[in-house]
Amino acid sequence: MANSEYGYVRNFEQGDALPPSNWIVVRIDGRGFSKLCKKYNFEKPNDRRALDLMNAVATEVVRSFVDIVLAYGQSDEYSFVFHESTGLFERRAAKLATSVATAFTAEYCMQWSTFLPDQPLARPYPTFDGRCVCYPKHSILRDYLCWRQADCHINNLYNTTFWNMVLKGGMSTTEAEQALKGTVSSDKNEILFSRFGINYNSEPEAYKKGTVVYRLYVKDSCVNGSLKPENTGDKVPDTASKTQLEKERKRKQKAQIVIDHPDIIGDAFWTAHPYILASKRGQDHGE
Template sequence: MANSEFGYVRNFEQPDALPPSNWIVVRIDGRGFTKLCKKYDFEKPNDRRALDLMNAAAVEVVRSFVDVVLAYGQSDEYSFIFHEATAIFERRAAKLASSIATAFTAEYCMQWSEFFPDQPLARPYPTFDGRCVCYPKRKILRDYLSWRQADCHINNIYNTTFWNMVLKGGMSNTEAEHALKGTVSADKNEILFSKFGINYNNEPMIYRKGTAVYRSYGAGPAINGVSGQVKTADAASKTQLEKEKKRKQKASIVVEHVDLIGDAFWDSHPYILASKRGEDCGE
């Protein structure tokens, strides 16, 4: 950047680099999606097309950012987890949040017609905002994902019960809200089964568990190196980093609706939260 008498304005920019050795979560959320759902008449309690569109956009974001080790989504939100050693954008929070949010927004709008062919997008277009949160330990990161998945369950069982009471039970929105006030999951399960013949445990996993997106390396040991990693005494060489980046780019991207609260998924995919090549995700 050329020097000039106006260059002093750079001093007003505040540094926002996130601390090293922390897992970075960039969570994006839809802006004004309650209005958007009404505008395009999304199905209640869940519109599979809308969720599939969210997942398709997430896949392309994961494909574009190789340091994302896992993404988790539900409803109109998605969390993208960057490896603790990433140095992308010099770990600047504003760059990370804005890059993920804009990439996701672009994919969501560009792929809209594939999932809603009879409902063209019109202004105001869907947009997503983003925020960055750092987690210093894998256990805390897993607790974060458990929190979001528990939120998915709580919201979905409420919405499933509420909309069945309204659409099938003939209740008004206000009446359904009043009837569900103070109920717990067991109560909602009983309402669904006794009044509507619905076993909640048989509802599609995508609604109950949300969606996980991650890379699968097939046979052989998975490489979990990080592109652009800050140099340390035992850091991989530039050539090794480039090889690892290419392998990530060639890896299959998996979309699954699985439980992230228990250990089974993590035991089956230890490389996802591994700190270094060949290391498992134990504490």
């Protein structure tokens, strides 16, 4: 940038680099999505087309940012986990948050017609905001993801019960809200089963557990007719050369991106995919 008498204004910019050796979560949320759902008549309590759109968009964001090791989404939000060793945008919070949020917004609008072809998108267009949060340990990062999945279950159980009471039970929204005050999970399960014949456990996993998007690394050869996951994950040598870093980037770009709805509160998912939270030194777990 050329020097001039006006260059002093740069001194007003504030540094916002996030601390090193922290896992960075960029969480995006839809702005005004209650109005959007009403405007486009989304199905209640869940519109599978809208959820599939969110998941397709998240997949493209993961594909675009190779330092994202996992994304978790529910409703109109998605959390993108950047590896603790990422140096993207010099770890500047504003750059990370705005880059992910704008990429998500653009993809959402561009892919809208694929999933909702009978509902042309019109102004005001959907937008998403973003924020960055740092987590210094694997255990805390996992607790964050557990929190989001638990929130998904709580919200979906409530919404499933609420909207069945309104749409099938003939109650007003106010009456349904009052009737559900003070109820616990078992009460809502009983209402669904006794009044509407719905076994909540049989509801789609995507609704109950949300969605996980991650890379699956596979070797060139097949084992017993199926692809065998690699265990190398997202580790990068401490003294990686530019050539090594470029090879690592290309390896991530070629990896299969998986959309799944597993339980991430328990250990089974993480045991099966230890490379997701592997440190850059290749450790599967540990702080």
